Amino acid sequence: MSDTIQKIHIALPANSYDILIGRNLFAAAMAELLPFIENRQIILISDEQVGPLYLEKIETVLTPHARSIHRALVPAGEASKSFACFEKLVNKILALNIDRRALIIAIGGGVVGDLAGYVAASLLRGIDFIQVPTSLLAQVDSSVGGKTGINTPAGKNLVGAFYQPKMVLADIEMLSSLPLRELKAGYAEIVKYGLLGDADFFDWLEVNGAELLAGNPDKLAEAVRICCQAKADIVARDEKEEGQRALLNLGHTFAHALEAEAGYDGRLLHGEAVACGLRLAFGFSRHLGLCSGQDEQRVAGHLHGLGLPAALGDLPVIADMTSAQIIAHMRKDKKARDGKLTFILVEKIGKAFVEHQIDEQSLHDYLESCR
16 A cells, blocks of 8 residues: 555535545644644543554654643443543543643544544534544544434434534554454445445445455555545535435444444444344345345345344344334434434445335334344
8 A cells, every 4th residue: 555645525614624544644644734733732532442552653743743732541332422431521621721722633433533522512612623533434434524422321322413523534554453343343334335325336345345354455445535435425415414414324223223222332333233234224125125135135145245244133132132122222213203213225236215204014024024
């Protein structure tokens, strides 16, 4: 992989910014970073697994330019997206006597990015933040687009804000430290982009997916670029999910229900739930007569072939979960409207659409058939 920095611009009416994709970005992209860090208080938010890997190196690069640098670490895992962790972070940062020029840099996966972004949106009614996603899932999806938030017992991401970062630094080198399970979890979000609107990209994944998961930096960089560009295009047209942006939730109505039932305790990763949710979205669409069983089996075969869950039976953590429990979680989904469930359904690979009027009996019948 070359050292060239690729740049993707997200054009928004008031909060445009760039995604930079490359290697060793804190040093290589200093000219881009300098306006955001010069003589400012900087708070580096990370988790207890990722922080020891990167914070010292990042501090070395930033120290000559910043007024001060502070660290704030949270426990690794989905459980940190909570009111309790949010409160601790806010109080710790306020104790630093920050002003509105303070800058938060989120260094971690989707949990750290979502949590740190919501902290940034809330402190002093909004301070700047930069996303440095260190997981594949965060680089291709959660760090881009300005969705921030925390989980509650009622469901996932039900408290939060649309709050755009000032920049996203997707450093491909950071992915080399990920365990295979985390890479696979991120890969599920990559597959999503092919399935919702780019059949040619799904074709590419069928050829290159195994090499990507083996850590090939060029394949990883290409997938990150394609996914970020796809999301940038959608977010530019629909920043606050009033229409087309909902397509990015393909598979997620199922996934969030599975995660809620599993309890966000690490036994089921978000990407694993999404992988299963993608297949279920195709299966439900087939059940409704909208897409072919051939496409459903192609999706299932690709996911299973790379070691990802693609059926409820692949998730022992929710083995006792009933169809009624799944649907009860879905009723709390943010996309629900006027008491009706909203789903992202498909006509075929590469063509998804939003459906706001889902019949619960049809959904119940489909879920029962999955058992």
